[in-house]
Amino acid sequence: MNKFKSKGLFFSFLLITIFFFIFTIRGKINDQSFFRSKINSKVASQNNWQGRAIEFRLENGLRIDSSALQKFPLEIGDSIVKPSQSWIFEIYKRDNIGNYLYFGKYDFR
16 A cells, blocks of 8 residues: 555656646746747737736737736737847726727836
8 A cells, every 4th residue: 555655646746747847847848938029919818827826918929927026017909019039018008988008018038
Protein backbone atom coordinates (compact mmCIF):
# COMPACT_ATOMS: atom_id res chain seq x y z
CA MET A 1 0.00 0.00 0.00
CA ASN A 2 2.84 2.44 0.79
CA LYS A 3 4.37 1.72 -2.60
CA PHE A 4 1.17 2.85 -4.34
CA LYS A 5 0.87 5.91 -2.12
CA SER A 6 4.41 7.06 -2.88
CA LYS A 7 3.89 6.52 -6.63
CA GLY A 8 0.67 8.54 -6.46
CA LEU A 9 2.45 11.37 -4.66
CA PHE A 10 5.28 11.30 -7.19
CA PHE A 11 2.88 11.47 -10.16
CA SER A 12 0.88 14.25 -8.48
CA PHE A 13 4.05 16.25 -7.91
CA LEU A 14 5.18 15.57 -11.48
CA LEU A 15 1.81 16.70 -12.89
CA ILE A 16 1.84 19.93 -10.85
CA THR A 17 5.42 20.64 -11.95
CA ILE A 18 4.54 20.10 -15.62
CA PHE A 19 1.53 22.46 -15.37
CA PHE A 20 3.70 25.07 -13.64
CA PHE A 21 6.27 24.97 -16.45
CA ILE A 22 3.61 25.05 -19.17
CA PHE A 23 1.97 28.18 -17.71
CA THR A 24 5.36 29.82 -17.11
CA ILE A 25 6.47 29.20 -20.69
CA ARG A 26 3.07 30.30 -22.03
CA GLY A 27 3.35 33.55 -20.06
CA LYS A 28 6.88 34.26 -21.27
CA ILE A 29 5.89 33.68 -24.91
CA ASN A 30 2.95 36.10 -24.52
CA ASP A 31 5.20 38.69 -22.83
CA GLN A 32 7.77 38.52 -25.64
CA SER A 33 5.07 38.75 -28.31
CA PHE A 34 3.49 41.71 -26.52
CA PHE A 35 6.84 43.55 -26.37
CA ARG A 36 7.72 42.91 -30.04
CA SER A 37 4.29 43.62 -31.52
CA LYS A 38 2.82 46.86 -32.70
CA ILE A 39 -0.71 46.78 -31.32
CA ASN A 40 -3.88 48.54 -32.33
CA SER A 41 -6.52 46.15 -31.04
CA LYS A 42 -9.64 45.95 -28.91
CA VAL A 43 -10.25 43.90 -25.79
CA ALA A 44 -12.37 41.03 -27.10
CA SER A 45 -12.98 39.01 -23.92
CA GLN A 46 -12.01 38.54 -20.33
CA ASN A 47 -11.53 35.48 -18.19
CA ASN A 48 -11.19 35.17 -14.43
CA TRP A 49 -10.38 31.45 -14.36
CA GLN A 50 -7.29 31.90 -12.20
CA GLY A 51 -9.26 33.53 -9.39
CA ARG A 52 -6.57 36.07 -8.54
CA ALA A 53 -6.09 37.69 -11.93
CA ILE A 54 -8.24 38.73 -14.85
CA GLU A 55 -7.00 37.73 -18.28
CA PHE A 56 -7.99 40.18 -21.03
CA ARG A 57 -7.77 38.76 -24.55
CA LEU A 58 -7.20 41.15 -27.41
CA GLU A 59 -8.64 40.67 -30.90
CA ASN A 60 -5.11 39.99 -32.18
CA GLY A 61 -4.75 37.00 -29.82
CA LEU A 62 -2.43 38.56 -27.24
CA ARG A 63 -3.25 38.62 -23.54
CA ILE A 64 -3.00 41.25 -20.80
CA ASP A 65 -3.21 39.91 -17.24
CA SER A 66 -4.50 42.26 -14.56
CA SER A 67 -3.90 41.31 -10.92
CA ALA A 68 -4.00 42.97 -7.50
CA LEU A 69 -0.32 43.87 -7.90
CA GLN A 70 -0.69 45.20 -11.45
CA LYS A 71 -4.27 46.31 -12.03
CA PHE A 72 -5.29 47.64 -15.43
CA PRO A 73 -8.67 49.40 -15.81
CA LEU A 74 -9.67 47.39 -18.87
CA GLU A 75 -13.12 46.40 -20.07
CA ILE A 76 -14.37 44.51 -23.10
CA GLY A 77 -14.44 46.91 -26.06
CA ASP A 78 -11.56 49.13 -24.87
CA SER A 79 -8.92 49.91 -27.48
CA ILE A 80 -5.22 49.21 -26.85
CA VAL A 81 -2.50 51.04 -28.81
CA LYS A 82 1.22 50.28 -28.52
CA PRO A 83 4.32 50.74 -30.69
CA SER A 84 6.58 47.75 -31.30
CA GLN A 85 9.56 47.12 -28.99
CA SER A 86 7.84 48.74 -26.00
CA TRP A 87 6.16 47.70 -22.77
CA ILE A 88 4.10 50.93 -22.60
CA PHE A 89 0.55 50.83 -23.96
CA GLU A 90 -2.31 53.29 -24.08
CA ILE A 91 -5.94 52.59 -23.25
CA TYR A 92 -8.79 54.28 -25.10
CA LYS A 93 -12.35 53.96 -23.79
CA ARG A 94 -15.57 54.49 -25.72
CA ASP A 95 -17.78 57.43 -24.75
CA ASN A 96 -21.61 57.58 -24.92
CA ILE A 97 -21.69 58.39 -28.64
CA GLY A 98 -19.15 55.73 -29.67
CA ASN A 99 -15.96 57.76 -29.98
CA TYR A 100 -12.77 56.49 -28.36
CA LEU A 101 -11.19 58.84 -25.83
CA TYR A 102 -7.69 58.60 -24.36
CA PHE A 103 -7.87 57.08 -20.87
CA GLY A 104 -4.27 56.55 -19.82
CA LYS A 105 -0.82 55.10 -20.37
CA TYR A 106 0.28 51.89 -18.61
CA ASP A 107 3.35 49.70 -18.30
CA PHE A 108 2.80 46.03 -19.13
CA ARG A 109 5.62 44.85 -16.84
